[in-house]
Amino acid sequence: MKKVLIVDDEENIRLTCKKILEKKGFCVDAAGSIKEGKEKLLTDDFDLVITDMRFPGESGLELIRFVKEKFPEVGVIVMTGYADIEDAVRCMKEGAYDYMLKPFDMEEFLRRVDKFFEEKGLKKAISRLTDTVSLYKIALAIARIKPLDEVLDVILDTAIEIVNADGGSIALYDEEKDLLIVKVARGKNSDIAIGKILKVGERVCGYAALKREPVIVHGDLSNDPRFKDFKAYDGIKSGLSIPMIIQNELIGVLNLKRTEKEEIFTEDDLQRAFVIAEIGSLAVSNARVFEKMKELDELKSHFLSTVSHELRTPLTAIKGAADLSEKVKDEETCIKLRDIIKRNTMRMMRLVNDLLDFSRIERGRFPILKREVSVYKIIKNSIETTKQKAEKKNIKIDLNIEKDLPEVFWDPERIEQVLMNLIDNAIKFSQENTKIEIRARRDKEHILIDVIDEGKGIPRKEQKKIFEKFYQIDRSLTREVGGFGLGLSIVKKIVELHNGEIFVESPPEGRNRGTKFTVKLPIKEE
Amino acid sequence: MEKKQKSILVIDDESDVCEILEQFLVQEGYRVYLAFNGDEGIKKYIERRPDGVLLDIALPGKNGIEVLRELKKIDPDCNVIMITAYRDAEKVVEAFRLGAYDCIFKPFDFDYLRKALMAKLI
Numbered sequence: 001m002k003k004v005l006i007v008d009d010e011e012n013i014r015l016t017c018k019k020i021l022e023k024k025g026f027c028v029d030a031a032g033s034i035k036e037g038k039e040k041l042l043t044d045d046f047d048l049v050i051t052d053m054r055f056p057g058e059s060g061l062e063l064i065r066f067v068k069e070k071f072p073e074v075g076v077i078v079m080t081g082y083a084d085i086e087d088a089v090r091c092m093k094e095g096a097y098d099y100m101l102k103p104f105d106m107e108e109f110l111r112r113v114d115k116f117f118e119e120k121g122l123k124k125a126i127s128r129l130t131d132t133v134s135l136y137k138i139a140l141a142i143a144r145i146k147p148l149d150e151v152l153d154v155i156l157d158t159a160i161e162i163v164n165a166d167g168g169s170i171a172l173y174d175e176e177k178d179l180l181i182v183k184v185a186r187g188k189n190s191d192i193a194i195g196k197i198l199k200v201g202e203r204v205c206g207y208a209a210l211k212r213e214p215v216i217v218h219g220d221l222s223n224d225p226r227f228k229d230f231k232a233y234d235g236i237k238s239g240l241s242i243p244m245i246i247q248n249e250l251i252g253v254l255n256l257k258r259t260e261k262e263e264i265f266t267e268d269d270l271q272r273a274f275v276i277a278e279i280g281s282l283a284v285s286n287a288r289v290f291e292k293m294k295e296l297d298e299l300k301s302h303f304l305s306t307v308s309h310e311l312r313t314p315l316t317a318i319k320g321a322a323d324l325s326e327k328v329k330d331e332e333t334c335i336k337l338r339d340i341i342k343r344n345t346m347r348m349m350r351l352v353n354d355l356l357d358f359s360r361i362e363r364g365r366f367p368i369l370k371r372e373v374s375v376y377k378i379i380k381n382s383i384e385t386t387k388q389k390a391e392k393k394n395i396k397i398d399l400n401i402e403k404d405l406p407e408v409f410w411d412p413e414r415i416e417q418v419l420m421n422l423i424d425n426a427i428k429f430s431q432e433n434t435k436i437e438i439r440a441r442r443d444k445e446h447i448l449i450d451v452i453d454e455g456k457g458i459p460r461k462e463q464k465k466i467f468e469k470f471y472q473i474d475r476s477l478t479r480e481v482g483g484f485g486l487g488l489s490i491v492k493k494i495v496e497l498h499n500g501e502i503f504v505e506s507p508p509e510g511r512n513r514g515t516k517f518t519v520k521l522p523i524k525e526e
Numbered sequence: 527m528e529k530k531q532k533s534i535l536v537i538d539d540e541s542d543v544c545e546i547l548e549q550f551l552v553q554e555g556y557r558v559y560l561a562f563n564g565d566e567g568i569k570k571y572i573e574r575r576p577d578g579v580l581l582d583i584a585l586p587g588k589n590g591i592e593v594l595r596e597l598k599k600i601d602p603d604c605n606v607i608m609i610t611a612y613r614d615a616e617k618v619v620e621a622f623r624l625g626a627y628d629c630i631f632k633p634f635d636f637d638y639l640r641k642a643l644m645a646k647l648i
Binding site: 305308309312313314315316317318319320321323324327328333336337340343344 | 540542543545546547549550553584611612613632633634636
């Protein structure tokens with residue numbers, strides 16, 4: 001329904017206009033003063049205001065300004081009994097749509113009103129078309145899956161274009177740090193905006209992220225109870241901040257601003273920007289998946305090359321020793337070669353077992369055979385197998401096991417494997433002549449086992465990743481210590497299959513170096 | 527007149543691989559020096575001036591390519607055979623460009639290694 005408000009202090013003019021328009025199917029309301037007109041505008045939605053110019057003690061210009069500031073989409077047609085070209089210019093400058101003289105002929109009056117609605121419809125159609133084209137552009141960017149930076153560029157540029165803003169930014173949400181980081185920016189001061197870090201809840205952008213709802217702000221923010229604590233900076237006249245959310249997860253915030261343009265953002269602009277933000281969230285999440293896939297792919301090919309290298313090394317020793325043994329006569333060399341073969345066969349076996357475990361885990365067929373066992377025995381066994389290596393580097397293994405630990409219900413071979421792996425790692429990353437401490441204690445229904453070394457430790461940012469498959473902190477280290485980078489991912493899986501947990505602390509509390517791994521396992525099945 | 531015994535420096539971080547090479551080279555009549563990393567290898571080269579070097583590409587710390595570059599700076603005429611377990615060509619090509627004269631793959635083909643050594647050292 002097309003809604004029109006007539007504002008005139010002469011009652012018969014109000015009634016005449018009302019009657020003519022209602023006959024043509026318009027929904028019409030009338031007001032006798034500027035004050036009443038403003039009130040009606042604030043409480044009801046109108047498409048068009050038809051107003052007189054001269055009111056007792058007031059000017060219709062005041063109403064035009066009010067309409068254009070609060071409701072820029074609403075049209076204003078001025079009708080006046082005192083034609084005056086300067087007056088007309090002032091009205092049009094303030095944003096009036098048309099200006100006509102009283103008394104007017106009814107035909108002419110209707111024609112001008114119709115024209116307004118016709119143009120408005122056309123405008124809407126055009127803007128819808130523009131929206132469609134912009135959405136198409138974003139959709140294309142998604143389909144092509146470009147790197148994240150480029151996706152952000154496309155989203156921001158399209159959003160700016162679609163709501164006719166003169167600047168804006170996208171801040172992405174860093175879940176780990178619980179912070180928003182500005183990744184792309186356009187318009188005034190955009191160069192300093194990039195890289196800016198905001199807390200969730202800070203400023204308008206942070207507010208939108210916190211509340212997870214779009215925010216629209218105009219000019220001076222001191223009147224707005226939500227933001228009264230800070231001023232709008234760099235002269236933003238009007239701003240939109242829309243949270244980008246996908247499947248209930250906050251991705252970031254799309255910010256749009258008008259600093260130069262006089263017009264303020266409307267609800268309509270917000271709706272359009274909202275759609276861009278929605279599609280944009282999808283694009284960002286896609287780009288992230290794509291980047292993760294690329295990373296995995298690289299890890300995979302690095303892994304394959306490591307596997308081939310790691311297997312080839314013991315193979316070289318075995319084959320070499322076998323070839324050489326043909327010509328060797330003396331006993332001593334024979335024993336030496338045989339030891340090499342034995343040692344390297346074991347090494348290869350361990351590697352092949354790791355690969356096998358890994359493939360079983362991947363297929364979800366990792367057998368766990370739990371039975372009643374003693375914690376002490378498991379720990380003793382795992383130390384026994386790693387003892388030789390520790391002795392070689394003159395590393396002392398300190399054992400600290402609480403007395404009277406109960407029998408546990410675990411898969412002893414698998415838990416031995418876990419501890420062997422942790423101790424083995426501790427030895428690998430320890431300097432010569434240092435100490436490794438192994439502790440075991442009961443904590444209610446759980447047993448906690450610590451393996452603590454005095455090595456150089458694991459940087460905080462690496463600590464989360466070390467349990468990921470294929471991961472090795474420093475790839476050059478691969479060469480130094482060997483292995484596939486599967487050990488800890490297998491360890492974690494075994495612990496999880498026992499309904500347990502594994503933690504890492506580096507450096508351990510109260511120390512300035514070294515690493516502590518803690519395995520927490522339930523005594524009995526839950 | 528008896529020929530002077532030729533010497534070979536082996537640079538590889540895998541002690542068992544070093545030992546295998548040492549056994550083989552001794553059987554072949556060479557005198558052998560061992561080094562388990564790049565810096566140690568360079569130091570031993572300067573001290574001993576061996577007739578040939580067997581150099582692993584994948585070394586911890588300074589890798590084989592960097593070691594080769596330094597050896598060539600010290601002695602442009604040094605005879606270096608690279609050792610590698612990787613099958614990608616990139617590093618091998620680079621080693622040849624830097625002046626390595628041959629390359630052997632793990633696991634070793636001792637006949638190939640014997641001929642490669644004889645080609646330069648005898």
